[in-house]
Amino acid sequence: MTQNTLQKEENTIWQNSTFMKLFASYSISMLGHWFDMVAIVILFGYVWQANPLVIALIPVAYALPQVLLGQFAGVLTDRYHKVKIMMAADVMTAVLTAILLFTNTPWSVLIIISLRAAVNVVHNPSQQGLIKLVVKEKLIMKAVTLNGTVNQLSKIIGPFVGATLVGLFSPKLCILINAIAFTISACILLFILLNKELNRKTTVPKLVKSSGIGFWAExxxxxxxxxxxxxxxxxxxxxxxxxxxxxxxxxxxxxxxxxxxxxxxxxxxxxxxxxxxxxxxxxxxxxxxxxxxxxxxxxxxxxxxxxxxxxxxxxxxxxxxxxxxxxxxxxxxxxxxxxxxxxxxxxxxxxxxxxxxxxxxxxxxxxxxxxxxxxxxxxxxxxxxxxxxxxxxxxxxxxxxxxxxxxxxxxxxxxxxxxxxxxxxxx
Known part of the structure; x- marks a missing residue:
């Protein structure tokens, strides 16, 4: 029975329970992210009537932390347990997103967006590393395209549904949905950590981790x-x-x-x-x-x-x-x-x-x-x-x-x- 299960895991990505839980976490957080993006743009452009220069700072607030911290986040994810890093990032993202619900000025929102983006720099390196760790090489293409599909669908569904909800209710409802989405994502990752078998599969072997060199050298x-x-x-x-x-x-x-x-x-x-x-x-x-x-x-x-x-x-x-x-x-x-x-x-x-x-x-x-x-x-x-x-x-x-x-x-x-x-x- 065990041998058959292992064989199935090697032959189809859908039977890889570890990856599917990571995939579910990623899907939920990505959808929440695009709901949030719609809300931010509408708040700045229509509710607060921000000037074009302030609006132009929105992509800067998202991208600048990635530019400054992305490389160092990669070193961090190579050194420590990737699921723990992602879960901590999701929890902090959910908290910062909840704080956005109580902010009423463009500048305070830009600061929180920047902090949230800084927290999230660990996500992509961790996700890439986990795919490498838990997916067989012959199924890597399936894993990469599944994540890509979710990314594109989120870009289509999130703005469409988000804009509809904004029209019916309020931009801050979409922000609340994003906070809930990252909370659910963190709970899924916590389930992986609490399961001894899944935790083992997502742990880099000691021989791989113990490079014996410092942070800057890495x-x-x-x-x-x-x-x-x-x-x-x-x-x-x-x-x-x-x-x-x-x-x-x-x-x-x-x-x-x-x-x-x-x-x-x-x-x-x-x-x-x-x-x-x-x-x-x-x-x-x-x-x-x-x-x-x-x-x-x-x-x-x-x-x-x-x-x-x-x-x-x-x-x-x-x-x-x-x-x-x-x-x-x-x-x-x-x-x-x-x-x-x-x-x-x-x-x-x-x-x-x-x-x-x-x-x-x-x-x-x-x-x-x-x-x-x-x-x-x-x-x-x-x-x-x-x-x-x-x-x-x-x-x-x-x-x-x-x-x-x-x-x-x-x-x-x-x-x-x-x-x-x-x-x-x-x-």
């Missing part, structure tokens, strides 16, 4: 892992360049469409939905695969799809067929889904159990930096040259980068024998 070692791995470094560099080009433009779509479709303010929402749907479709497709190969082809294809979608928008003129921009954003969404899952899969397969937290922390820090810097660069360029030339240029850059990665796959993404041996040893 942090620097994480950077050396990224810099010395050709696959990790090239994929991270390509992703940063791609995301910078994307984020320079996507936040400025209202500027483009108020020029060529001034009577369709709702179009921005439709395009966001089309992009999210495209990403979700791609993730569902990728879920059918057990592993990914030819990383240059996959990342290159994702850049090409995003470049076609974004660059194509720059060629639209007044009187365009309404399904054209929706189709272009759907294509771009396919590329975003392919890029996201491929890069997460690379992090999982190119690291060992004792490295993945640090690598994930470094990656999160770098990605958050692009979130802060790219919109500012894009805003200045668009102010100088206009939205249409920048949109087309970004699309061309992404397409050229994508084609370069496709044709340079064998050179840029060839794994060395040392890396193969190291990953095999870590498994």
């Amino acid at each position: 942090w620097w070692q994480g950077w050396k892992i990224v810099l010395n791995s050709k696959v990790l470094f090239i994929s991270l560099l390509a992703t940063i360049i791609g995301l910078t080009a994307i984020q320079m433009v996507d936040i400025q779509f209202p500027v483009l469409f108020r020029e060529i479709a001034p009577n369709l303010p709702e179009l921005a929402g439709w395009l966001m939905g089309a992009s999210g749907l495209g990403a979700l479709v791609m993730i569902v497709i990728l879920n059918r695969f057990s592993k990914l190969k030819k990383f240059g082809w996959l990342i290159g294809a994702s850049m090409l799809l995003i470049g076609i979608g974004f660059g194509g928008l720059g060629f639209l003129r007044e009187g365009f067929f309404i399904l054209l921009p929706i189709s272009l954003c759907f294509v771009a969404g396919l590329g975003v889904g392919l890029l996201t899952i491929t890069f997460q899969y690379i992090i999982q397969t190119e690291t060992t159990e004792q490295e993945i937290g640090r690598v994930s922390g470094i990656v999160n820090s770098a990605m958050s930096f692009t979130v802060l810097v790219s919109p500012l660069i894009g805003g200045m360029l668009i102010q100088s040259f206009g939205i249409i030339p920048i949109c087309i240029t970004s699309g061309i850059i992404l397409a050229v980068l994508g084609l370069s990665l496709v044709f340079g796959n064998s050179l840029l993404f060839e794994r060395s024998v040392n890396v193969e041996e190291k990953v095999a040893a870590g498994e």
Whole structure:
């Protein structure tokens, strides 16, 4: 009986009880997060009538703690029990979110959002590490795509349902839902800790934890892992360049469409939905695969799809067929889904159990930096040259980068024998 159960756990992700509990915790907290995001935006924009500069600080409050603390959070998650770290973060997040219910000024909310984001920097490195720890390698693709699916569905369902609840009741109801969601998430994680078998499965073996070096040495070692791995470094560099080009433009779509479709303010929402749907479709497709190969082809294809979608928008003129921009954003969404899952899969397969937290922390820090810097660069360029030339240029850059990665796959993404041996040893 035990042998049959073990066999099932090895053959299907749904039979991995440890992962499914972690997955449930992640799903609930992600849905609550997007309810909360809608509430914050509506409070600032409509209830408090905050000026544009203050509203622009909302993404800064979310991203800046990730930039400053993400790498160090990765070291922390490599050193200690990841489930305990996540549970503590969920409890503190729930408390800080509850405090938001009693705040009535934009500045106090920004401070609490920043504190909450600082607490949450440990989540992604811990989650990546736990996938590596409790999921068999042949099922990692299933685990990554399941998390990606929940992430995309949360982005669609959370804002839609959240906005409806805000219209019927109050923005603070969505904040309360988020506090409850993180409390439930913490309770699920507590159940894992109280179960001796699940607790054992989520504990990194002592031989893995006892590296015998200090905190700062481990942090620097994480950077050396990224810099010395050709696959990790090239994929991270390509992703940063791609995301910078994307984020320079996507936040400025209202500027483009108020020029060529001034009577369709709702179009921005439709395009966001089309992009999210495209990403979700791609993730569902990728879920059918057990592993990914030819990383240059996959990342290159994702850049090409995003470049076609974004660059194509720059060629639209007044009187365009309404399904054209929706189709272009759907294509771009396919590329975003392919890029996201491929890069997460690379992090999982190119690291060992004792490295993945640090690598994930470094990656999160770098990605958050692009979130802060790219919109500012894009805003200045668009102010100088206009939205249409920048949109087309970004699309061309992404397409050229994508084609370069496709044709340079064998050179840029060839794994060395040392890396193969190291990953095999870590498994």
